Amino acid sequence: xxxxxxxxxxxxxxxxxxxxxxxxxxNSGYYVYLVEKGPSIGGVMAQLDKxxxxxxxxx
Amino acid sequence: xxVDLCVGCGACAEKCPGKFDDTYNAGLIKRTAxxxxxxxxxxxxxxxxxxxxxKLTKDKCGNCQDVCPANAIDYTQTEETITxxxxxxIFSPGFTAFNPSKFDNYNYAxxxxxxxxxxxxxILSATGPxxxxxxxxxxxxxxxxxxxxxxxxxxxxxxxxxxxxxxVGSRDINKCDNPYCSSxxxxxxxxxxxxxxxxxxxxxxxxIFYMDMRTPGxxxxxxxxxxxxxxxxxxxxxxxxxxxQNPDTNDLDIRYVDExxxxxxxxxxxIVLSVGLEISEETKDLAQKLGIDLTPGxxxxxxSFEPVTSSRDGIFVSGVFNNPKDIPESVLxxxxxxxxxxxxxxxxxxxxxxxxxxxxxxxxxxxxPRIGAFICDCGSNIKGVVDCEAVTQYAxxxxxxxxxxxxxxxxxxxAQNKMVEYIKEKKLNRIVVAACTPKTHEPLxxxxxxxxxxxxxxxxxxxxxxxxxxxxxxxxxxxxxxAKDLVRMAVAKAALAEPLKEExxxxxxxxxxxxxxxxxxxxAKSLATQGYKTHIIEKKEKLxxxxxxxYKTAQGEDxxxxxxxxxxxxEQNENITVHCNTSLESVDGFxxxxxxxxxxxxxxxxLEYGVAVLATGAKAFVPDEYEYGKDDxxxxxxxxxxxxxxNDAGLDAINSAVFIxxVGSRQPDRPYCSRVCCTxxxxxxxxxxxxxxxxxxxxxxxDIRTYxxxxxxxxxxRELGVIFFRYDVDQKPEVSIKNDKLLxxxxxxxxxxxxxxxxxxxxLATAIVPRKDEKLANFFKVPLNDEGFFVEKHxxxxxxxxxxxxxFLAGSGHYPKPVNEAITQGRASASRALTLLAKKxxxxxxxxxxxxxxxxxxxxxxxxxxxxxxxxxxxxxxRFEGKARVNAVLCKGCGLCVxxxxxxxxxxxxxxxxxxxxxxxxxxxxx
Ligand SMILES: Cc1cc2nc3c(=O)[nH]c(=O)nc-3n(C[C@H](O)[C@H](O)[C@H](O)COP(=O)(O)OP(=O)(O)OC[C@H]3O[C@@H](n4cnc5c(N)ncnc54)[C@H](O)[C@@H]3O)c2cc1C
Ligand code: SF4
Ligand code: SF4
Numbered sequence: 001x002x003x004x005x006x007x008x009x010x011x012x013x014x015x016x017x018x019x020x021x022x023x024x025x026x027n028s029g030y031y032v033y034l035v036e037k038g039p040s041i042g043g044v045m046a047q048l049d050k051x052x053x054x055x056x057x058x059x
Numbered sequence: 060x061x062v063d064l065c066v067g068c069g070a071c072a073e074k075c076p077g078k079f080d081d082t083y084n085a086g087l088i089k090r091t092a093x094x095x096x097x098x099x100x101x102x103x104x105x106x107x108x109x110x111x112x113x114k115l116t117k118d119k120c121g122n123c124q125d126v127c128p129a130n131a132i133d134y135t136q137t138e139e140t141i142t143x144x145x146x147x148x149i150f151s152p153g154f155t156a157f158n159p160s161k162f163d164n165y166n167y168a169x170x171x172x173x174x175x176x177x178x179x180x181x182i183l184s185a186t187g188p189x190x191x192x193x194x195x196x197x198x199x200x201x202x203x204x205x206x207x208x209x210x211x212x213x214x215x216x217x218x219x220x221x222x223x224x225x226x227v228g229s230r231d232i233n234k235c236d237n238p239y240c241s242s243x244x245x246x247x248x249x250x251x252x253x254x255x256x257x258x259x260x261x262x263x264x265x266x267i268f269y270m271d272m273r274t275p276g277x278x279x280x281x282x283x284x285x286x287x288x289x290x291x292x293x294x295x296x297x298x299x300x301x302x303x304q305n306p307d308t309n310d311l312d313i314r315y316v317d318e319x320x321x322x323x324x325x326x327x328x329x330i331v332l333s334v335g336l337e338i339s340e341e342t343k344d345l346a347q348k349l350g351i352d353l354t355p356g357x358x359x360x361x362x363s364f365e366p367v368t369s370s371r372d373g374i375f376v377s378g379v380f381n382n383p384k385d386i387p388e389s390v391l392x393x394x395x396x397x398x399x400x401x402x403x404x405x406x407x408x409x410x411x412x413x414x415x416x417x418x419x420x421x422x423x424x425x426x427x428p429r430i431g432a433f434i435c436d437c438g439s440n441i442k443g444v445v446d447c448e449a450v451t452q453y454a455x456x457x458x459x460x461x462x463x464x465x466x467x468x469x470x471x472x473x474a475q476n477k478m479v480e481y482i483k484e485k486k487l488n489r490i491v492v493a494a495c496t497p498k499t500h501e502p503l504x505x506x507x508x509x510x511x512x513x514x515x516x517x518x519x520x521x522x523x524x525x526x527x528x529x530x531x532x533x534x535x536x537x538x539x540x541x542a543k544d545l546v547r548m549a550v551a552k553a554a555l556a557e558p559l560k561e562e563x564x565x566x567x568x569x570x571x572x573x574x575x576x577x578x579x580x581x582x583a584k585s586l587a588t589q590g591y592k593t594h595i596i597e598k599k600e601k602l603x604x605x606x607x608x609x610y611k612t613a614q615g616e617d618x619x620x621x622x623x624x625x626x627x628x629x630e631q632n633e634n635i636t637v638h639c640n641t642s643l644e645s646v647d648g649f650x651x652x653x654x655x656x657x658x659x660x661x662x663x664x665x666l667e668y669g670v671a672v673l674a675t676g677a678k679a680f681v682p683d684e685y686e687y688g689k690d691d692x693x694x695x696x697x698x699x700x701x702x703x704x705x706n707d708a709g710l711d712a713i714n715s716a717v718f719i720x721x722v723g724s725r726q727p728d729r730p731y732c733s734r735v736c737c738t739x740x741x742x743x744x745x746x747x748x749x750x751x752x753x754x755x756x757x758x759x760x761x762d763i764r765t766y767x768x769x770x771x772x773x774x775x776x777r778e779l780g781v782i783f784f785r786y787d788v789d790q791k792p793e794v795s796i797k798n799d800k801l802l803x804x805x806x807x808x809x810x811x812x813x814x815x816x817x818x819x820x821x822x823l824a825t826a827i828v829p830r831k832d833e834k835l836a837n838f839f840k841v842p843l844n845d846e847g848f849f850v851e852k853h854x855x856x857x858x859x860x861x862x863x864x865x866x867f868l869a870g871s872g873h874y875p876k877p878v879n880e881a882i883t884q885g886r887a888s889a890s891r892a893l894t895l896l897a898k899k900x901x902x903x904x905x906x907x908x909x910x911x912x913x914x915x916x917x918x919x920x921x922x923x924x925x926x927x928x929x930x931x932x933x934x935x936x937x938r939f940e941g942k943a944r945v946n947a948v949l950c951k952g953c954g955l956c957v958x959x960x961x962x963x964x965x966x967x968x969x970x971x972x973x974x975x976x977x978x979x980x981x982x983x984x985x986x
């Protein structure tokens with residue numbers, strides 16, 4: 001293995017988990033490529049009406 | 060599509076004749092070939108589905124190119140391959156909802172009023188096809204054109220009875236290949252039933268048919284009990300075996316067997332199938348290409364001690380792909396994966412990210428206001444109703460307005476660039492934007508101000524879309540008038556705006572982790588790996604906490620070996636200082652600047668640090684029932700683990716072992732589920748059976764809550780011959796010792812008869828109870844809930860941090876959880892802390908904070924007691940000793956103190972009384 005590390009991360013999938021991984025990494029000093037196969041990010045959560053257990057709006 | 064040019068106006072979709080299933084609305088309606096996922100999508104850019112576009116398939120049409128005002132449409136684009144060189148990968152491809160078309164007995168494909176839970180989410184949603192109105196035949200167009208559809212639409216009604224069928228596509232290997240539990244469907248079914256009742260009014264009858272009700276998350280059990288008691292939702296423990304449709308009404312007749320063995324027939328207007336979560340074939344293929352191992356259920360294989368690390372070096376996973384889970388857990392996974400990916404690259408941190416260059420701020424103090432007003436059309440969103448040109452003209456006539464301009468999309472890049480030019484050219488020193496909502500767009504415009512060298516608080520935004528064009532669609536004249544009023548008010552306020560200063564917060568970048576259990580160690584390890592000096596404070600004599608008492612994890616890993624390794628790593632890490640036998644004596648300060656005194660074996664030590672992680676865990680409940688303590692054969696789950704660990708000779712002599720579940724949990728004095736005990740007992744039952752196959756093993760339970768792939772253990776236990784009996788909380792089993800015999804009596808639900816078991820060993824699956832550490836909670840000003848667990852910042856979006864800045868949370872002090880979840884949260888808390896520590900040199904307070912005028916302060920102390928963030932305090936020295944002062948670092952700008960101050964001494968910067976009054980007076984002005 002070479003000694004050179006690349007300070008960037010590819011995140012595959014822009015659902016709630018992918019988006020938040022990307023944000024945390026970008027905010028702590030890593031360059032992030034967020035790859036999403038659909039036309040927009042958000043994943044299934046964006047389709048939900050309200051969410052348990054607080055019943056606030058998913059959007 | 061040229062996405063850089065698309066402004067998201069939607070002119071194209073209005074003219075597009077191509078149609079296909081709208082997957083966002085779960086296929087209930089169609090969408091056009093050129094589309095956005097949904098109106099709030101990010102990015103809000105249209106895209107073309109090449110399979111249904113008439114231009115791309117048949118070289119006809121081309122309407123969208125004709126109407127697009129931005130010239131964004133390009134039919135010649137082809138797929139491009141881009142190569143990226145990266146240090147790590149996080150794979151979070153999520154899931155697809157199970158497709159129940161294959162289930163012939165529920166006839167989802169044939170009956171229009173059998174829908175999936177995903178479809179039902181869209182039916183409930185205000186942005187869905189029925190606009191939140193619950194109705195039968197949800198898949199029919201609102202105004203059908205086809206004759207067949209018209210006939211059906213005549214039968215459409217508001218349902219009076221809806222049933223949910225649980226575990227569709229989960230916990231089943233006959234109809235599908237999904238032996239696991241999907242973890243989220245019990246909770247979302249309860250949620251959907253509650254919301255359906257809210258939408259439909261009180262008389263909607265909602266019934267949930269289930270096998271086990273699985274609500275083992277934080278506050279979930281209360282949610283379930285409320286659904287029963289407050290909302291009147293029926294819970295029926297039964298698997299429905301057939302559904303038929305009344306050909307005249309399309310109502311659904313169901314037949315099921317209740318717990319007493321009786322056959323029951325009933326009729327419902329609608330049936331919702333609670334479909335499970337599945338990993339798609341596409342994702343499995345990609346996982347294979349990436350070379351990562353999967354579990355039997357198709358999820359990513361991870362170990363309990365590195366719960367977000369795949370089998371391949373450098374690839375990390377999160378979300379549902381890493382086992383079925385809900386949003387709060389996906390959020391924890393996300394941060395944990397970020398921590399793990401970052402740990403692997405820590406040497407290369409900050410090498411590829413760039414600092415934004417800031418323009419020098421122009422001093423506008425003392426200048427006469429020169430206001431620039433920008434009126435946005437938002438495509439047709441505002442302009443379709445409001446006469447934006449007239450509003451712009453009007454703005455030019457207002458006092459101090461130097462310049463006004465109308466923009467099709469004020470937020471687009473070119474409009475922003477122009478704004479910078481106008482500010483410079485016209486020497487504008489206050490900006491008003493009349494557009495959409497400041498909630499999403501204010502930061503963007505403020506950034507533009509900063510780029511032009513203006514202090515970002517010399518800005519005022521007014522919402523002429525959500526508050527105006529959207530709600531007054533049918534009254535364009537009134538809407539235009541209202542837009543003018545809103546702009547006049549904003550201008551009046553902006554004229555009084557002053558540049559505000561954001562105070563720099565010094566950040567001490569060392570960390571204190573309180574509690575040296577698994578979660579605390581995981582957190583400390585990640586923070587130390589990424590270069591931060593970390594102190595672990597542990598009150599016991601050694602690290603490890605409760606994990607020392609455990610035998611194996613649910614995945615079969617030996618806890619002690621892993622624990623020893625982790626402790627060794629922690630002790631050898633140069634950046635970690637471990638303080639055992641230590642108590643925290645005091646905490647002063649705030650984010651970035653905490654000070655504490657520690658006491659180790661009587662010796663005191665002062666410590667300064669910037670962030671704290673609270674990982675103080677929870678403990679096992681000591682049972683107060685079932686004759687516990689009166690006979691050596693009655694033990695707790697942890698006692699049994701100890702026997703396994705020590706290979707206790709007594710185990711061989713046992714011929715009959717009984718487990719009683721929910722001891723101390725899920726009852727009025729402790730209304731939560733302890734989450735781990737079902738799996739723990741099943742694991743231990745399997746261990747007993749494997750050691751001695753002819754042993755009789757019984758588990759007496761209320762619901763078996765082996766969520767996710769833990770369900771496979773439940774299956775295995777049944778296959779090994781473990782016998783399960785169910786009991787109700789108001790009819791608990793009875794334990795007695797008669798003639799030295801240990802007897803357990805209960806009512807069997809299937810036979811409806813009492814049964815008696817003679818046991819050689821009775822294991823009580825005891826609750827996990829919080830430490831209720833009020834002292835610690837007060838030190839850091841963080842709340843505890845009724846049960847004594849810490850309350851996180853946000854149940855879904857902030858599960859590893861507190862509302863108090865700089866204080867983070869991990870482990871079972873948050874809620875009971877197994878090894879892998881404690882470590883996930885440990886990592887997650889580290890990742891959240893890292894985002895703060897990374898701002899070391901540019902962490903600022905907000906400019907919008909309260910400030911006190913000492914000359915007016917009467918020292919009454921109302922502000923000190925009312926502020927939820929403890930920002931106001933009394934000065935302890937100097938000329939104004941005893942007067943109130945607000946700490947800008949702690950202030951969140953909520954304004955509570957301002958409203959409560961009887962002396963008028965408090966002001967909220969940016970929202971000063973004079974500014975608010977100027978707006979009110981401007982509203983009253985007759986034009
Ligand atoms: C009916 C229903 C109701 C629910 N209600 C609730 C609720 O009330 N509360 C709650 O907490 N949870 C609820 N859930 C669960 C919740 O939806 C999930 O926990 C959450 O959305 C999981 O997020 P994720 O990021 O793991 O996956 P996803 O949301 O599926 O996101 C994955 C993303 O990755 C993209 N992707 C996939 N493969 C690739 C690839 N190869 N390349 C690039 N991109 C790719 C996908 O397009 C998608 O955008 C519900 C689930 C269902 C089905
Ligand atoms: S038991 Fe599991 S699979 Fe079945 S409905 Fe409940 S959460 Fe879903
Ligand atoms: S035994 Fe534990 S996990 Fe199972 S239902 Fe009871 S409290 Fe919940």
